[in-house]
Amino acid sequence: MASHTSTPLEYSTKQNEMNILGFWIFLGAEIVLFSTLFASYAVLEGSTVGGPAQGEIFVLKDVLIETFLLLTSSFTMGLALHQMRDNNKTAMLVWTVITLLLGAGFVYFEINEFIHYVHEGLTMQTNAFGSAFFTLLGTHGLHVSLGIGWVLMLIIQILRRGITAVTARKFFIVSLYWHFLDVVWIFIFTFVYLKGLM
């Protein structure tokens, strides 16, 4: 692993170091944001007046597919970063595109899942459970969708400019973001779906 012993490219300038630290702090703020959404969900999950309860509508199979897609995308994102550090632009972009496809698959299945719930009679306007559920899941899904757009922009920039200190830093930051969303999903899977199906 000789190529990894020196300072990675994304940490090679002072400005890069600061950008990455700033993004870590931003992720700290994101943790507070999602914690608040989880707390609100915990307070309101029992308020299913006039609508179906969790156990009646959650379909474990669909959720498992989503989980599989998103967790795999986090792995392929890691592989893309690995290729970036080896300065292997083509392999990096291949893994990045695979990551995007998995992410898009996740969003597709999540939208399907939401449509299913609406047919079952649960919307954000049904009751407090619906509001808290769709807000928590929707915020996560919106983050993933934004992430897809963000990665797309970076693919264009890496195609144009190659792997430079700046593009490496940008890609490293988006990978942090992507892994973070993965972690949030694990909490959603546990505290929303598994708990709801118990």
Next chain:
Amino acid sequence: MDLSNFFVTGDPLILGSQIAIGLTMVGLVVLITYLKKWKWLWEEWFTTVDHKKIGIMYIIAGVLMFFRGGVDGLMMRTQTSRPNMEFLDAQHYNEVFTTHGVVMILFMAMPLLIGIINVVMPLQIGARDVAFPKLNALSFWTFFVGAMLFNVSFVIGGSPDAGWTAYMPLAGKEFSPDIGNNYYAIALQIAGIGTLASGINFIVTILKMRAPGMKLMRMPMFTWTTLVTSVLIVAAFPILTVALAQMSLDRIFGAHFFTVAAGGDPMLWLNLFWLWGHPEVYIVVLPAFGMFSEVIATFSRKNLFGYATMVLSIVGIAFLSMLVWVHHFYTMGNSAAVNSVFSITTMMIAIPTGVKIFNWLFTMRKGRIKFSNAMLWSLAFIPCFTIGGVTGVMLAMAAADYQYHNTMFLVAHFHYVLIPGVVFAVFAGLYYWWPKMFGFKLNEKIGKWHFWLFIIGFNLTFMPMFFIGLDGMSRRMYTYSESTGWGPWLLLSAIGAFILAAGFAALVYNIYWSFRYASRDIGGDPWDARTLEWATASPVQEYNFAVVPEVSDHDEFWNMKKAGRTKIKREDIKDIHMPSSSGIPILFSIALGIVGFFLVFEWITLAAIFSVLIIAGLIANSFDYDDGYHIPAEKVWETERKWRGDL
């Protein structure tokens, strides 16, 4: 939303404001066009990423908002100056106290403090700018757009009227069907983005950009308080983001977070609001403590007493501030055990705060105190703030709080905390750092008028409220009968409010007078001060430091002066890298403002269409590879020679 209700009509006061606002806008546009200043405004200010200019824009906006919030305050005190007064009706009074609170906390206190932080903090640590200059501009413009969106509410569409706390279910659609509270939810959301970005920006700046040798425990106290405040911002503002999003979803999209009939919980709002709202109090008061620390040390001509305990206290205060939020609603159905816990954590805050008070007093002890205006404000702060603190401990006792919960006693308490704690600090900071920002001092004599009118007015306005509060007058009452006996107290309070306003007018006059007549020949260090910002020119050169100083101890500039190390050498000056101006922050913020405006009016389709602008802004920024430019060493040398004289 019916278009016929677009403009607020039927109130002569508001009609007058609409005409005045319209004329002022037209007048400004004509004036700027006549003076051919558009290009200058755009290039030097609207697109600037210079932390000093951004700070000055924050301060100007903050002073304007102080005026706006102050007028609200005067209207309230006029309305209650006599029993059964008919100056404002109940609805108008509700709107006025709501906007007064929001404007004063979020659009006056926050920008004034963040503005001064912006100007001073990078200079104190020997940095050339903040870590993310373009993000800093975005912070300012989102704040400004949020503030303007909130401010148009009273002429277009109607103001929020459920108090600055916007308690549910009162602020929900059922009890507040008008769009006023949409303004609250959306405008605060937009401004909040900027505040969070500022917090992150300041943390990275302080952690990564300190001059060589400046260890954390050698930082000036104002920088320390900025760091701790920024951590609080990052920890607390996302909670407000979620709470406001839930309010918006409830009000605009028919969700049920807070509607009891559909299983919602109004207490969720209260908890989230105060989980942000209490730390917010410390977010505004900690930098203020930092300013007093700098001013008191400088004008006592001593180093700050108990530096380490000062740092420990601010960290302690910040930590405890996250654990006290329930004290805002002791009376709303908590168990005795819960109330007791929060009662104790609240009272514990008095300990580190007391430590700070004594440290300031000991800093002054045996010092050769110079009674400049900045110092006067710091001296007045200590007794006034202590009154606020002690009454705070009274309110902290849960059992006793049942007596004065939501009375005028509370109103008096938090004005005694926030006005000395924040406003006095901002005044002290303005007098102190004004020469650094503009290259001339504010007049000390007019400053005395400002000081005495404001201090007397402040105490006259708020002291009576303690007594009528204990006598049972609840807050937010728009009228009362003569038999209550509150009339004389409230008349005194109203008179005080106008004296206070006269004090503010004296400040404005002082700025005008000093701008025209004050001496420009003041050098870099007019107060014989102690910290690094005074090692630069007044006003500060755009690159801040020609040579970044090496730091060996606290109060480095003082040491440099004592050791005769203030001179710089030609060969030490290198080319200096500077960030380029950018139009993206202002344009992106305006896009947010447009979408926000449509959301306020619940025009969802329009909001969705114009969201494209926001996405376009993000894309434009992603592709912005501008790498800044360099100022050649030769030019830096020329500038330095000009203000330092012979080198």
